[in-house]
Amino acid sequence: MIEEVGTTAEGDLVINVGPQHPSTHGVLHLVITLNGETIKKVEPHLGYIHRSIEKMCESLSYRQFIYVTSRMDYLSSHINNHGCALCVEKGMQIEVPARAKVIRVLMDELTRLASHQLWWGAMAMDVGALTPFFHAFRERESINDIMEETCGARLTMNYMVPGGVMVDIHPNFQKRVKEFIQFFRGKIDEYDELVTGNVIFKSRMKGVGYLSPESAVSYGCTGPTARGSGVSCDVRKLYPYEVYGQLQFEEVTASGGDCFARYMVRMREMRQSLSIIEQLIDIIPEGEFQAKTKAVLKLPKGEFYSRVETARGEFGVYIISEGATTPYRIKFRSPGFSNLSALDHMARGHKIGDLVAIMGTLDLVIPDIDR
Amino acid sequence: MSKEELKIRLAELFPAAVFEEGAEWTTVAIDAAGWEGFAREVRRAEGLEFDYLFCVTAVDWKTHFTMVYHLTSTLYRHVLVVKAKLDHEQPVIRTVSDIWRTAEFHEREAYDLMGVVFTGHPDLRRLFMTDEWKGWPLRKDYEDPVNMIKL
Amino acid sequence: MDVSPQHTDNKPFPGEVHPTAGGGILVTKLDEVINWARSNSLWPLVFGTSCCAIEMMSTAAPKYDWSRFGFEVARATPRQADVIIIAGTIVNKMAPVLKRLYDQMADPKYVIAMGACATSGGPFFYNTYSVVKGADHVIPVDVYVAGCPPRPEALLHALITLQEKIKRGAS
Numbered sequence: 245m246i247e248e249v250g251t252t253a254e255g256d257l258v259i260n261v262g263p264q265h266p267s268t269h270g271v272l273h274l275v276i277t278l279n280g281e282t283i284k285k286v287e288p289h290l291g292y293i294h295r296s297i298e299k300m301c302e303s304l305s306y307r308q309f310i311y312v313t314s315r316m317d318y319l320s321s322h323i324n325n326h327g328c329a330l331c332v333e334k335g336m337q338i339e340v341p342a343r344a345k346v347i348r349v350l351m352d353e354l355t356r357l358a359s360h361q362l363w364w365g366a367m368a369m370d371v372g373a374l375t376p377f378f379h380a381f382r383e384r385e386s387i388n389d390i391m392e393e394t395c396g397a398r399l400t401m402n403y404m405v406p407g408g409v410m411v412d413i414h415p416n417f418q419k420r421v422k423e424f425i426q427f428f429r430g431k432i433d434e435y436d437e438l439v440t441g442n443v444i445f446k447s448r449m450k451g452v453g454y455l456s457p458e459s460a461v462s463y464g465c466t467g468p469t470a471r472g473s474g475v476s477c478d479v480r481k482l483y484p485y486e487v488y489g490q491l492q493f494e495e496v497t498a499s500g501g502d503c504f505a506r507y508m509v510r511m512r513e514m515r516q517s518l519s520i521i522e523q524l525i526d527i528i529p530e531g532e533f534q535a536k537t538k539a540v541l542k543l544p545k546g547e548f549y550s551r552v553e554t555a556r557g558e559f560g561v562y563i564i565s566e567g568a569t570t571p572y573r574i575k576f577r578s579p580g581f582s583n584l585s586a587l588d589h590m591a592r593g594h595k596i597g598d599l600v601a602i603m604g605t606l607d608l609v610i611p612d613i614d615r
Numbered sequence: 616m617s618k619e620e621l622k623i624r625l626a627e628l629f630p631a632a633v634f635e636e637g638a639e640w641t642t643v644a645i646d647a648a649g650w651e652g653f654a655r656e657v658r659r660a661e662g663l664e665f666d667y668l669f670c671v672t673a674v675d676w677k678t679h680f681t682m683v684y685h686l687t688s689t690l691y692r693h694v695l696v697v698k699a700k701l702d703h704e705q706p707v708i709r710t711v712s713d714i715w716r717t718a719e720f721h722e723r724e725a726y727d728l729m730g731v732v733f734t735g736h737p738d739l740r741r742l743f744m745t746d747e748w749k750g751w752p753l754r755k756d757y758e759d760p761v762n763m764i765k766l
Numbered sequence: 767m768d769v770s771p772q773h774t775d776n777k778p779f780p781g782e783v784h785p786t787a788g789g790g791i792l793v794t795k796l797d798e799v800i801n802w803a804r805s806n807s808l809w810p811l812v813f814g815t816s817c818c819a820i821e822m823m824s825t826a827a828p829k830y831d832w833s834r835f836g837f838e839v840a841r842a843t844p845r846q847a848d849v850i851i852i853a854g855t856i857v858n859k860m861a862p863v864l865k866r867l868y869d870q871m872a873d874p875k876y877v878i879a880m881g882a883c884a885t886s887g888g889p890f891f892y893n894t895y896s897v898v899k900g901a902d903h904v905i906p907v908d909v910y911v912a913g914c915p916p917r918p919e920a921l922l923h924a925l926i927t928l929q930e931k932i933k934r935g936a937s
Contacts, residue, residue, distance in 0.1 A: 263863055266812050266842045270819070271860060291743035292860045293815050296894040298728075299753055303766065303893045312889065318817035362820070381827030388824075399820055399915050461666050461689055464717030475689065482692060547638065549670075549685070560670055562685075575672040577685075582669075585720045611816045614743060744896070745859050752895050759895045762858070766892040 252277065256284060263292045267370045267600045270610030272584075274599075281595050286588045294614040301574045306332050306406065306541040309574065313561075314400040316576065317612035319359040320554035322351045325404040330485060331550035331561040332406040335543035343531040344408030345486045350421070350524055351391075351403065352552075353517045357428070358387040359555035360514050367507075367604035368439055371448050376439055383431055390420050406541060408534035421525050425518055432514055440511065449504040453590040453602035456501060463589065464582035467557025468513065469606055472506030474499045479553040493520050506605040542569050556580055556607055580612040616662065616693045624663065625695075628656060640694040647682075647699040651709045657686065657695065658714050664688050665695055668711070671721035673729040675754050680706045680731060701731065710736040728753040797935060804848075804874065805932035806836040808925075811847035813867065815854030818881040821915040822853045830918035835925055844870040849928065851921075852907075855883035855890060856898045868905045876932070878924055879907045882914045889914065 249258050257278045263271040271292035277285040297316065301309040310328045314321040326348055333340060340348075365380025388398040393414045395401035403410050439445055460470040470477050478495040480488040496512040498505035543565040551560045557579025564573040583606050591599050616624065621641045622634055631649070635642040645653050657665045670685035680701040687694045701708060710733040712719040722733045723742040730751035733739055741748065750757055814822055825832045826840065841847040844867045856864060868875070879901045882888030887899035901907060908931060911924040 263860065264813055264842075264867060271815050291741075291745070292857065292863070293855060294743040294857055294859070294896050295855055295890045296752065296896045297890075299895065300890065300893045315817055315889065318820060378828050381824060382829065385824070385827070385829045398824075398917065399817055459716070462716040464667065464669060464715070466669075477689070549639070558669070560685075562670060562672060562683075564674060573672070573674050575670065577670045581720060581724075582717050585717055589716075743859075757895075762895045762897075764892055764899070 249275070255279075261596075261599075267603065269366065269603065269608055272603075272608065272610050272613075276596070276599070278596075283591050283594055283596065283599060286591045286599065288584055288587065290584075290610075290614050292614070293611045295611070297615045298574055298576065301571060303570055305569050306543060306571070309571070310404070310406075311400075311402045313576065314402060315611065316578065316615060317554055317556065317559070317580070317609050318399060319362060319609055320355050320556065320559075321400050322348075322355040322403060323552055323554040324559060325402065326352060327550055327552040327554075327559050327561045329404045329406050330552065331548050331563050332541065332543065334550055335546070335548045335563065335565065336406065336537070336541060338407050338535055338537055340408055340486075341532040341535055342529045344533050344535070346524055346528050347409050347413055347533065348404060349486050349488065349491075350521060350528075351395075351409075353520050354387055354390065354421075356555045357514055357517050357521075358384050360510050360517075361387075363510060363555070363604075363607045364435060364439075367601075367607075368445075370600050370604045371445065373439060373442075373445070376435070379431075379435070379438070383428060386424050386427065390417065390424065393417065393420070405534065407537045408532065410534070412533045413528075418525055418528070421521065425522055425525070429518060432511070432518075436511065440507075446504065448597070448601055449507060449605075450500075450502060452503045452594060452598045453605065454501050455586060455590050459586065459589055463586040465557070465586055466579050466582065467553070467555070467607075468506055468509045469557065469583045469586070471495070471497045472509045472605075473501040477558065479551050479558050483551060485550075485552065487524070491520055491523055503601050503605040510607075540569055542567065543571070551577075554579060556609065556612065557583060576615055578612045578615060580608050580610070584608060584613055616691055618693075621663075621693055621695065625657075628660065629653060635698075638696065640696050642696040642698065644698045644700070647701055647708045650699055651711070653697070654711045654714050662691075664690050666690075666715075668715040668717055668721075671718060671725060673706075673725040673731050673753075675729060677703075677755055679703050680729065682708055682725070682731065684711075706731040707734060708732075709734050712736055727751075730754065798933075801933050801935055805929040808837055808848045808876065808928070808932075809839050809841050809846065810837050811844055811850045811867070811871070812840050812842045813850055813852065813864075815852075815856070815860065816883070818853035818883070818915045821918055821921065822851060822880065825918040825921045830922060832922060832925060835922070835929065837925065844868075845872065847871055848874070849876045849878060851878045851880050852884040852901045853880045853915075855888065856901050856904060857896045858898060859896070861898050861904045864901070864904050876909075876928055877901075877905055877907045878909045878911065878928060880911045880921060880924070881916055882912065885910045885912065 261274040263273040273289040275287045310325050313324040313328050361380045361384045365377040368376035392398050395403040455473045457473045457475050460473045460475050466477050481495045493516045496509050498509050545567040547564050549562045560577030562575040563571050566572045590602050618641050633644045657663050665686040665688050667687045672683040674681045682699045684697040725731045727741045879885050884901040890897040909924045909928045913920050
């Protein structure tokens, strides 16, 4: 039930973590019931960044509402925009040219890399290693520079539009991405050397925060959180969109179910993303980068659902349209919302330091949860 | 199972269900009172086993509410969309948080933003708004002259 | 040349005369030294709500390093911090928390509103029921930074502007 901060009748301590706290990755307020230092219950309080996005989208047109999703899960901003564009294209039956599809997948995978880099740096910082933070951000700047040249922005780029992409890629794009692939391949090995093999890191991660496959499915977890428990749920493999059906890459799963398994899933996903980029960077087809669409888009009456795989899991866009220029109801199915509901289940019986490690491997971005 | 086979199987299990045509996935509209029985059946039934609830939406149609549940199965990979119509004055439906644990948070969100009451929910209170907030923000007739600046 | 009569009459001085605080050259020089010291070692509070927090972390990262300007240590507790950089949107539920953090900071304290959301509500200005349209509805702000999110160079410019404001003694 609702616990007030203080001491309960049984002598348990109820304390606050957040909303302003370095390890909550945003504004997450947790009310923890402790017995000594062992956690008995974790209760997340949300809403500290609830910006009423779904209500706002009901008054924005179908071209306008895409910018808002950039700001929801800002580390996978391209992928969120991609999901919205796919939904609108599904409704209007727009055919996207081949060049735009390949550019979109390239941008998605670069974003996934950038998001995992930041996750790695922030998570290592949470468990106490401060150096990886600086390494991760230094490499992230290379991706930001590539994005900035083409899209014009570093973090929230509004690049995907219904019909394709907004502008064509910069002439330097292919050269810079190839240089980046060479550069980063060596860096992932460095990351493994620095953190993965570390004895202290392993003992903090192994055996902590176990999530069984049945619980993962019941709690609705997706993405690396569920794949770390062995549940196969990669949207790119199960419901392929754009050119993912023709690419050679593996869906990375691990069977441990604990923090270390989730960590290894993400590290291996970084390598898979690199290999996808390598497969595509030389064969970008010529052609249009944007299909011709009407200036004002009106989706026909009906419901449309599209799903994409962000760095955190499955992101779904559900549009209910009544034939007007603005949607009647939009629902964003965010991956973090369901992943967070498993936190209580995973953290019981552990210590507070383990809670920080578990939150790090869940990779929560709170504006994604609160919308 | 394909869309057609799923429709036939569901029609023989639930004769009272109404199927919608022309949607991407099998869409079925059921009576809100029979939601619990329907949910337990599709969760357990041989060949159906919808163990993954991935989207819970509440829609305000001004004359009534609709709860939309998107379900899929990790074993068979088929998708089912269930709709239940609720009364506008008193939107009440049974919770499914004991069948799919993810529904706990989703139903709290639907309660907070739309005012739909879920009977049997272990902890139904506001999720995003402050506890003292009056009104259901996502409803179509929500007026808030203090906070909302209309374009 | 004769001075005209209107200049030789002793009329009262127009306007008002305020005695200025300070005790002459010694104290003003000391003030300058203190302001210089304060401005060059401002410690920011770790406070980021949404996307601008990532650009703030990038400013702390090696490429746009802010510790060259003295913002070396980012403290997690408001008791030891000098400047709060409001990076992100403030919503109704978060506003009392922000006010409490500001009250807990010790004087002299400064506030930078980073990004469009903290300045005025930003992209969430119209048709939202839960966003506070600008952090200055909650606490007094010294420097506003535009951008969504502002580039790290823009944030560095804001920090330097704050430093100059402090050196001028205007805070």
